[in-house]
Amino acid sequence: MKEDFLHYLWKFKKFDTLNLRTSSDQEITIINVGQYLEQAGPDFFNAQIIIGNQKWAGNVEIHLKSSDWYVHHHEKDTAYENVILHVVWEHDTEVFRKNNTEIPVLELKNYVEKEVLANYKKLMSPKSWVFCEKQLSNLDDFVLKNWQERLFFERLERKSKAIYDLLEQTNMDWEAVLFCMLAKNFGLNTNGETFSKIAKSIPFSIIRKESFEVENLEALLFGKAALLNSDKEDNYFKDLKFRYFYLLHKYQLEPETEGQVQFFKHRPDNFPTIRLSQLAHLYHLHQNLFSKLSSISSIEAVYQLFQVSTSAYWETHYQFDKVSPKKVKKLSKSFVDLLLINTIIPIQFAYAKSLGKEITDDLIAFLIAVAPEKNSIIEKFGSFGIKANNSFETQSLLQLKNEYCNVEKCLECAIGMELLKNS
Structure with missing residues (x-):
């Protein structure tokens, strides 16, 4: 199990929220899970929780084991002083603030349904290429199409960084x-x-x-x-x-x-x-x-x-x-296609963004008209049932493989989330 699975459970409340109790047997009521922060510091910011009869506002930190608090040296970091709840899969030790007050602990494994856990294990089963390869052919086409657009513009944002660096130079x-x-x-x-x-x-x-x-x-x-x-x-x-x-x-x-x-x-x-x-x-x-x-x-x-x-x-x-x-x-036409994909579309995107203009539909239309790229990644997706018909789709799939599959961000991926929900 990975910590990002616990982030997913907490963020979307994929557990029994009606009967929650801390490790010291105090009742927990979640008003707001907080804002998910993918940066240094606690995992969820500005949560609102009632513990016992006391309402708390502050941060939530999530670990596989409560002892990970000390493994990660949070006791020495002032950024964690405002943690109001420590959410863990397994509670193996108490955690204290600098003023010696104990941080309440929620042990999630007692509240997650077996079906949810089974779906996660199925999604994260051993892979030969990507984790969800055996389930891709059954993926809802609507989910894939919506996710491809997001992936495409993520890829353009990444390419834009080099453009902005060149602008300064x-x-x-x-x-x-x-x-x-x-x-x-x-x-x-x-x-x-x-x-x-x-x-x-x-x-x-x-x-x-x-x-x-x-x-x-x-x-x-x-x-x-x-x-x-x-x-x-x-x-x-x-x-x-x-x-x-x-x-x-x-x-x-x-x-x-x-x-x-x-x-x-x-x-x-x-x-x-x-x-x-x-x-x-x-x-x-x-x-x-x-x-x-x-x-x-x-x-x-x-x-x-x-x-x-x-x-x-x-x-x-x-x-x-x-x-x-x-x-x-x-x-050749195929060479100009490469220029379109790697230079012309990215620089048009960056220029329009600098002017505050919206041209997303135009850029998608351009690449839909360009033949699909041919490489090992696109061929492999095709073998698992995801066929690319144009360069808009191939660019999206390259972003998916490089920025999600390769770094195992399955629970930040719309495909992974859908498969986890429907497995």
Whole structure:
């Protein structure tokens, strides 16, 4: 048994509340269980309880055993001086305040029905992947749909933290934030952090000024990726290298001396050379990309905006000095979907929130129109009967697995609560 189960029992009064008595045989009447605090200090704040003939207002602390009070050193913490009731599953020792008055104890195991306990044990039975995997196929669809929306916006809130950090670093420049976030996503998992560092190392004011010449943008990005440090025969390479060192001198930028981008294990179309050229062309075509995305009203318009390819050189190359069969390398629809999920939707959410605007329905509609992501987590949920039909649902399921299932927050999860209630 875990302590959060006792929190659940107390919060929702899932026990016999009519015949409660303390361990010293005083009658207990619960007027208000208090506010559940998921932070340091007592578990429930500002509860109201009648013990014997005395009405008390204060905090409630919950433990598996009353001796846990001393295990957690609450006797040394002044935050626990206002505890009016100690709720435990098993009472094994008396607990005293600093003034030597005894804290009343409620031993819950005497008041919980066997069916409630059996349902909890069933929910928390040994898992191979998640605790409720054997019950997911019987889950009420209404419960799942409502919970998915909450999960989706929890995930957006989490992603927004990185956006707000970037805003502080860029002096509240949303265009600069978008550039940094897009750069990271253009780098995918392998080169994402490196691309992000490259974007942050170039003041966005320079990107704005040089965006009218795509070769200058490519020179900056390739140079900062340390891809221009060697000597090559191609005129294109020589031109980029000349431009790069001219721009370093012009803007007093520091050169990169060590290569960091990875080609290994990438499909050729995801090589950093191709992605950096595409990123340069995106900002050559759209100098005010954030402004355009902020006013966009359909997913088709997003796909149109990201109709971007590379310089002509990269149609016949994947690396410098190595010719390959000609291929126009445009951003694929699936790649733009990744940008939508990981950059465009989060930054629209954060921007609307900063303005006090409500666009939740629009964001959900956007991702409902995007094909579902494919990964091991989504496939596993599917094998247990939870099928994802779009990216709104896959994003919700990823949040569920990472922030609830993996950390065993079953009793803070709407699915866990429903299964516990209906098992």
